[in-house]
Amino acid sequence: MKSFTRVLPHAVRRTTRLSGAVPRLGRTQKPAFAAQCAARHLSTTPHLQEVDLTDIPPTPITHLSEVEAAMADTVQKFANEVILPKVREMDEAEAMDPSVVEQLFEQGLMGVEIPEEYGGAGMNFTAAIVGIEELARVDPSVSVMVDVHNTLVNTAVLKWASPANKKKYLPRLATNTVGSFCLSEPVSGSDAFALATKATETENGFKLNGSKMWITNSMEADFFIVFANLDPSKGYKGITAFIVEKGTKGFSIAKKEKKLGIKASSTCVINLDDVEIPKENLLGERGQGYKYAISVLNEGRIGIAAQMTGLALGAWENAVKYVWNDRKQFGRLVGEFQGMQHQIAQSYTEISAARALVYNAARKKEAGQDFIVDAAMAKLYASQVAGRVSGLAIEWMGGMGFVREGLAEKYWRDSKIGAIYEGTSNIQLNTIAKLLQKEYTA
Template sequence: MASIARALRPLARSATASSRKVRPSFAKSAPQIRCLSATAPRRDIDISEIPPTPISHLSETENLMADSVSKFAQEVILPKAREMDEAEAMDPAVVEQLFEQGLMGIEIPEEYGGSGMNFTSAIIAIEELARIDPSVSVMCDVHNTLCNTAILKWGSEKQKKELLPRLATNTVASFCLSEPVSGSDAFAMATKAVKTENGYKINGGKMWITNSMESDVFIVFANLDPSKKYKGITAFIVEKGTPGFSIAKKEKKLGIKASSTCVINFDDVEIPKENLLGKEFEGYKYAIGLLNEGRIGIAAQMTGLALGAFENAARYAYNDRKQFGKLIGEFQGMQHQMAQAWVEIQAARALVYNASRKKEAGQDFVRDAAMAKLYASQVAGKVSSQAVEWMGGMGFVREGLAEKFFRDSKIGAIYEGTSNIQLQTIAKDLQKQYTN
């Protein structure tokens, strides 16, 4: 299969070139928008003259991305999805092909070997992969929206030149923030770093780290000055194989079982000063910005999962399963349930794509990302549960994908900010907006 990224690059370059021709006349007088985003506001596009379009409208490049990733997922991932779930391991050939297709460096510029596409293209890829296997989707998501973005935004020129070509072509990365007592309260972390003559020494442990079995590069957050509390948190780049670094335990999980989730230990892990990511004591800002963007990716994973569960069950209900001499999809009770599910899926997708477009436009999207993740995870859980019921016994057995989608859906309400954290984010923003 030809590389998806290679096929789409000319279109992406053409779109970028045409957008640069338009310069806003009001740019100097426009109010500056401050948002906790790892992406700088766009100043090269004047959208005031562009006719409004549906939120779900995709560019030619984005449409081709959706079609290409869908085909790739159907042909390459689907035949292995059940086997990988049962083995609780990602097939190395799938990982290799994700790189070959350019899906692990979607936003990395071409000069570093990446695909050079926009954030929404990454969201589209994540959603399409999740329609077949949410485990593969989350590998792509974390690698692109958290790890690649961290290096692109805060990496030194040396780090970009050394790491980005690897991350785009053959090296998986992990984002190491959570700890046993530092999940929702991410900044209560106990992992510490101290300065040494040649760099830094890290001690502590991380938990629930996605991609850790496959990764060779780890973005690690540690407190360089506990007296500053969360403001002492600093980000570092740690390579697998560094003395003192170890993967202690691989978790056995309810869902997304092919995605590796591990405990990582740091025992006097010494890294050179060149492995500092960005600036000292700025790690908490980096983590907030990255997680706000990453939530859009998780929301896309959940909408993709909901679509996959719905489509799998709908085909069975409309074509195969009969009761009382009729296909069950012909009963009004079933039709109404399926119609309601479809409405909720599309509402969740609208939230996801709206948050993605606002991020690309440099607007404040924090509330939008929280709403998208909250609602998409709720819809994924509800629809995947209904899909099992619609399929009856065939939905309950491990022959097909229905029960797998149901199990995989639960994680959406937990990682990258639980549903309660999303509600709190939304509530705080509303309070700020409506307080006199």
């Protein structure tokens, strides 16, 4: 199968436009419109600039550009042909099939926003969101691997790595090296201020000591962004980000967690015992680590929201195909009963509402607008919808939804993590309320 980066080389390189939005524009307006669209659709630059959208005709929030729509079609085909046959096997084995990881790189899905000069696809943030959503319709485990790699790891390197480190690591991250983001610790999850891993400056660089917990992609990754406190006397203002490569002396992957859901996605404890790294492995500036983490997690929440909407849609589609085509009771297809139809319609409405929140947050991020509340709302609501719809889908399918022969029960198990990682639901509610209070307090 051809990768989308090969299928769409001309579409990626040329200025993209919002299909169907331009016909009424006169010739003198089109150049300015095209320039604004180009700025809106490319988000690979380290410094995000606000885009003037006043002259761009409004379009539906979930409308996709030509490139984004082709991305969705290509990833959907890839997910169904390559990943779907392996989903149950990977879930039972609680491990990612190495061939799937290899093909994710071949398809260009691990370097969506990485510029072409570094071997990436050079596409926009929403294209990454589209890919994450489409993968989750088939397997949320594969989706979260792609999500963390793109929205957290690649973004951090693009924004804050030195030119030398960009040149060194971005080609690898785009083509063959899985990345991992190491922030959480045993007592430092929602309370990132409690981070205890320490960094000590040495003559040649830095020495890291501590442990990390709940680290996604840890078994597959060779590249790790590790957060440690370089100056504990400054509290969270001493937190600094570092690049650590797998195989570095003192760096070890310990316990692999056995989880309720997303089993194929590795989640491990990482130990750092006098891990020595060169001074050039400092990522960004000293003491800015907490700021960096919050920044990429705000973007990452849109990715998790996309994972949850994709999951919800996959669970819904899997169930309705069964109740509208196969499952009969009292001489009728179960999906024909009004009580069932109301539940199906309500669930699809909620999925559509969640997707609108996700795409609105993604577009605001690309436009350089404040999207923090939007990302929090999208992540909160999408995770709620995913849990609700995937649970109902099991009931619609009856016994076939409860057994492990199909995917219905897996979607529900996979949905539970949506309310926990990259900020729990309560943290999202705190964020939303805090910013709303700031806006409405005199």
